Amino acid sequence: MGVPKFFRWLSERYPLINQRLVENSEFDCFYLDMNGIIHNCSQKEQKDNIQTEEELFQKIFSYTDHLFRIVRPRKLIYLAIDGVAPRAKMNQQRSRRFRSVKELEKIKTVVNETSKLSKNEISFFDSNCITPGTEFMKNLSFSFKKWLENKIKFDPEWQQGCDVIFSGSEVPGEGEHKIMNYIRKIQKFNQNKSKTLRHCLYGLDADLIMLGLVAHENQFTLLREKLIWKGTQQNIKPIDSLKKKNQPAGDEFHLLEISLLRDMLYLEFKPKESWRFTFNIERIVDDFIFMCMLIGNDFLPSLPHLSIASGGLNLLVRSYKEIQKDSKGYLTKKYQMHMGRVELFLEKISNEAEEFFFCQNEKNWGGNGSTLDYKESYYSSKLNLDYSSGKDKKRLEKLKSDYIQGLNWCLYYYHKGCPSWNWFYPEYYAPLTSDLKDLKKIKIKFTKGRPFEPLIQLLSVLPPKSSIFLPLTFANLMTDKDSPILNFYPNNFKLDLNGKKNLWEGVVLLPFIDQKKLIDTVNIYGRKESLCKEEKIRNCFGKDVVFFLDSFY
Incomplete structure (x- = not known):
């Protein structure tokens, strides 16, 4: 997942970036962010009466094969499933999985009350099993490798000289970022070659758009299912392409051309009057990516009062254009921020964004409120912080x-790539934009660290009602009343809509995991030595698998 509603904003502002998929489209490299496919197929499980794990796997494989035959890559297909994510992502994963269990409970209640079948005859799919380290994901990775091996041996379509690389859930890293790491390797290898590769990346995640931009490739395309918009996130559904197997690919998919988006950004930000520095589209693209981060992503909350629905991205674009008239350069240089210019930019957007909300809420103070009252109210209600006293x-x-x-x-x-596996933002809310001052004093330093072991990662993101996906000694740490970490796993939690309309947009308020306490507790009470062979395999990391026509390694 990525920036909410980002794709729709781009499509409405730059409609030409969406192109029809035609039969003669040619691509060298095809990358699949597999988790979108896995979740989409599993959501149809009840509807399609899929009863077994094997049947679900076959549905995933069929859709993968369907995509391969549409794109027909000439050189490479890289399939990536999410592995253990950086700690910065785990807070968001944890929130989703706790909320998912609550939604499943509601579904169970409704179905059990209305169905004529007994409770023992009704099965429910807990999507939390789609997490690295579970038996489900271990089985999926194993079956996927066997399926790919079979396709390469016996299917002529897969024997056209295209390399096949599979990165399963046992390989650390989010699927899309494993893909980006591989693209960076290709770029390094091809930097002295004149021929440009055509890249195609499949996925519905809005984050993929920004990753496509950050690749800075001349020919980069996203393959996406066409969506049906019905006003809410739950009703944004991909067209089921497997319902009509004979329909043209252009009727079910379209292409988001990153190269055209780059052109649109060039036209958007091209100065109408002379700048004090050289206009560079690559630097503009990087600054645009940075601006989008302020709206919020999987790792950081958005700055207060900035959302796409309320015109936040429009404000960022407009403010950027205005400060660039007098600026001496760009906000970023690849992965580095220019603190002085960023501070000027934040000051610019805070003047408008916070003033608007201050005026809206002034009536709550009887018309006698002040900016200080507003700030005190925000920090007290959201962060339990006393703003004015100084303590x-x-x-x-x-x-x-x-x-x-x-x-x-x-x-x-x-x-x-990941600068630190263990860093995370330790709050659910951001500071007010107007308080982000004196940024040059802030020292930036990260310790690389290492990813959590898969089973410890499961303890970090799963709710207690999904403890069945853990070995028994680990599961007991989530549910036993004497567990030292029982407070990490509440059965009930608060949901703060935080000004949003939809429940899925709300902030799930859960206690943060204390990494040291969690690992120490596992080492004392988890009894790793008692894990069976299969459980020990689930707790190990793996590597990408490369397939050839007669073997794989």
Whole structure:
């Protein structure tokens, strides 16, 4: 997942970026962010009466084969499933999985009350099993490798000289970022070659658009299902392409041309009068990616009062154009921020964004409110922080430092790969934009660290009602009343809509996982030595698998 509603905003502002898929489209490299396919197929499980794991796997394989035959890559197909994610992503994963269990409980209640079948005859699919380290994901990776081996041996369509690489859930990293790491390797290998490769990346995640931009490739395309918009996120559905197997690919898919989006950004930001520095489209693209991060992503909350629905991206674009008239350069240089210019930009957007909300809420103070009242109200209600007395000054400074470090973490992650596996933003809300000052004093430093072991990662993201996906000794740590970490796993939690209309947009307020306490508890009570062979395999990391016509390694 990525920036909410980002794709729709782009499509409405730059409609030409969406192109029809035609039969003679040619691509050298095809990348599949597989988790979108896995979730989409699993959501249809009940509807299609799929009863077994094997039947679900076959549906996933069929859709993968369908995409391969549409794109027909000439040189490479790279299939990536999410592995253990950086800690910065786990807070968001944890929120989704806790909310998912609550939604499943509601579905169970409705079905059990209305169905004529007994409870024992009704099965429900808990999508939380689609998490690295579960038996489901281990089985899927194993079956996927066997299926790919079979396709390469016996299917002529897969024997046209195209390399096949599979990165399963046992390989650490988010699927889309494993893909980006591989693209960076290709770029390094091809930097002295004149021929440009044509890249195609499949996925519905809006984050893929920004990753396509950050690749800075001349020929980069996203393959996406056409969506049906019905006003809410739950009703944004891809057209089911498997319903009409004989329909043209252009009727079910379209292409989002990153090269055309780059052209649109060039026209959007091209100065109408002379700038004080050289106009460079690559730097403009990088600054645009940075601006989008301020709206919020999977790693950081958005700045207060900035959302696409309320015109936040329009404000960012307009403010950027205005400050560039007098600026001496760009906001970013690849994965680095220019703190002085970023501070000027933040000051510009805070003047408009916060003033608007201050005026809206002034009536709550009887017309006698002040900016200070507004700030005190925000920090007190969202962060339990005393803004005016000064006793929480150090905490506010840390909040500001953590957020700016988070922006740097995101830039580095998009441009070069994960700068730290263990860093995370330790709050659910961002500081007010007007308080992001004196940024040059903030020191940016990350420790690389290492990814969580898969089973410890499951303890970090799963709710107690999904403890069945863990070995028994680990599962007991989530449910046993004497567990030292029981407070990490509440059965009930608060949901803050935070000004949004839809429940799925709300902030799930959960206790943050204490990494040291979690690992120490597992080492003392988890009894790793008692894990069976299969459980030990689930707790190990793997590597990408490369397939050839007669073998694979």
